[in-house]
Amino acid sequence: VRGYAGSSAGVAILDTGISNIQGVVRFIQVSPSSCIIDGTIDGLQPGEELKLAVHECGDLSQGCASVGDVYDPSQGGDLGPIQVSNTGRSLFKKENSRLQLSNIIGRALVVSSNDRRIICGIIARSAGLFENPKTICAC
Amino acid sequence: VRGYAGSSAGVAILDTGISNIQGVVRFIQVSPSSCIIDGTIDGLQPGEELKLAVHECGDLSQGCASVGDVYDPSQGGDLGPIQVSNTGRSLFKKENSRLQLSNIIGRALVVSSNDRRIICGIIARSAGLFENPKTICAC
Ligand SMILES: [Zn+2]
Ligand SMILES: [Zn+2]
Numbered sequence: 001v002r003g004y005a006g007s008s009a010g011v012a013i014l015d016t017g018i019s020n021i022q023g024v025v026r027f028i029q030v031s032p033s034s035c036i037i038d039g040t041i042d043g044l045q046p047g048e049e050l051k052l053a054v055h056e057c058g059d060l061s062q063g064c065a066s067v068g069d070v071y072d073p074s075q076g077g078d079l080g081p082i083q084v085s086n087t088g089r090s091l092f093k094k095e096n097s098r099l100q101l102s103n104i105i106g107r108a109l110v111v112s113s114n115d116r117r118i119i120c121g122i123i124a125r126s127a128g129l130f131e132n133p134k135t136i137c138a139c
Numbered sequence: 140v141r142g143y144a145g146s147s148a149g150v151a152i153l154d155t156g157i158s159n160i161q162g163v164v165r166f167i168q169v170s171p172s173s174c175i176i177d178g179t180i181d182g183l184q185p186g187e188e189l190k191l192a193v194h195e196c197g198d199l200s201q202g203c204a205s206v207g208d209v210y211d212p213s214q215g216g217d218l219g220p221i222q223v224s225n226t227g228r229s230l231f232k233k234e235n236s237r238l239q240l241s242n243i244i245g246r247a248l249v250v251s252s253n254d255r256r257i258i259c260g261i262i263a264r265s266a267g268l269f270e271n272p273k274t275i276c277a278c
Binding site: 010011013024056057058059060061068105106107108122123124125126127 | 149150152163195196197198199200207244245246247261262263264265266
């Protein structure tokens with residue numbers, strides 16, 4: 001079941017790349033013109049400014065190198081900068097009006113530092129926000 | 140660019156689950172009524188018969204346990220049995236007339252042994268079969 005009742009959600013587990021960095025980012029399409037992107041990434045260099053972007057493919061066979069270029073920025077592929085705290089954590093919540101979750105499912109989410117891809121993961125379908133965890137998943 | 144000129148392809152890297160098992164499965168939608176599923180999985184128990192299926196979610200936050208049930212079998216979610224050789228490798232090529240690659244991107248591919256999920260991975264968008272690797276990826 002899809003729709004805007006909380007059932008359109010995605011998740012990217014960032015664990016491909018530099019081995020001590022790890023993160024989880026959730027995507028929720030709350031309306032046709034609003035996708036909320038919410039994440040926590042640990043193991044980063046304190047105080048750094050990083051770049052978050054959707055890339056064209058989800059093919060991690062060569063790690064973050066095989067995911068292609070940034071997904072069409074006019075479709076919201078460039079998610080802008082994220083900041084790292086002095087503990088090496090980046091905690092962020094963004095809203096994007098151009099991104100359509102259905103167009104980015106199966107692509108990769110990549111964090112870059114000065115155009116060097118440091119960590120990435122596939123954007124996967126997840127159970128909806130308000131789905132009862134005891135019911136059968138219908139993402 | 141999408142279409143049936145070889146550009147509609149997916150890939151699942153199976154590396155979540157039992158640590159010594161690993162595989163790669165490619166999906167190619169060659170026509171609206173034919174999806175080719177081609178894979179190699181190593182580290183399996185020689186001679187075993189396993190079950191291959193698409194599951195509802197691609198959420199691997201709890202490993203293969205968080206991917207939900209088998210994706211609607213009427214949509215081709217149940218991919219049937221696969222055989223393991225006496226070297227512990229499963230090499231297979233299947234054709235499925237019900238599966239639509241666009242409906243399964245972002246979900247998980249799971250290999251089970253007697254209903255125990257032994258290995259899984261997210262079905263990601265990949266560059267097309269005949270895409271020139273020097274051109275910008277447009278999956
Ligand atoms: Zn689900
Ligand atoms: Zn591509």
